[in-house]
Amino acid sequence: MPQENLPACPLCGRPIPPEAKQSLHHLIPRLRGGKGGPTVLLHQICHNEIHATLTETELARDFHTIEALQAHPRLAKFIKWVQKRPPAFHSKTPGKRRQR
Template sequence: MSNSDPICPLCDRPIPNGGGSLHHLIPKLKGGKGGPTVLLHVICHKEVHATLTEAELAREFNTVEALRGHPRLEKFLQWVRKRPPGFRSKVPGKRRGR
């Protein structure tokens, strides 16, 4: 990690090399192709899409400020800010079968 690492606009933690994911503020399927994007941590990006539908993202949550203000995301961001910048969830995506 270097001082020049980009900062995640949601959680304000540095994004280590390879730990970022591009988020379209207006989903591509809702007319956001070629629109504004922000670089988020992979874990922050996954939480955004686990919390909100494409329609909600396009209609109400198409700015960083709006995303930060969503109650579930607000709670997640308070939690993830205490984690190291390279932190990744232990159970990515769907639960694994036993």
């Protein structure tokens, strides 16, 4: 399938090829009232980084839009890094999980 016909990850903007690890992200976490709410299809690595960076409470309160997620300093740095990787790239989440 040509890359222009592939869904794009709203966080990093890279296409999501069928062979890539992918995941649905609830913009408002299910445990914070988002069950049945809006979801977005992300690369698995992008989804992992969101949850390694922010708590469920922070996601529900302040980071329930793609724009807010992209503006977070750690996620912005991650996005800049991952945009240089091929669309199907996946690895363990870089860096340490944020201390709670």
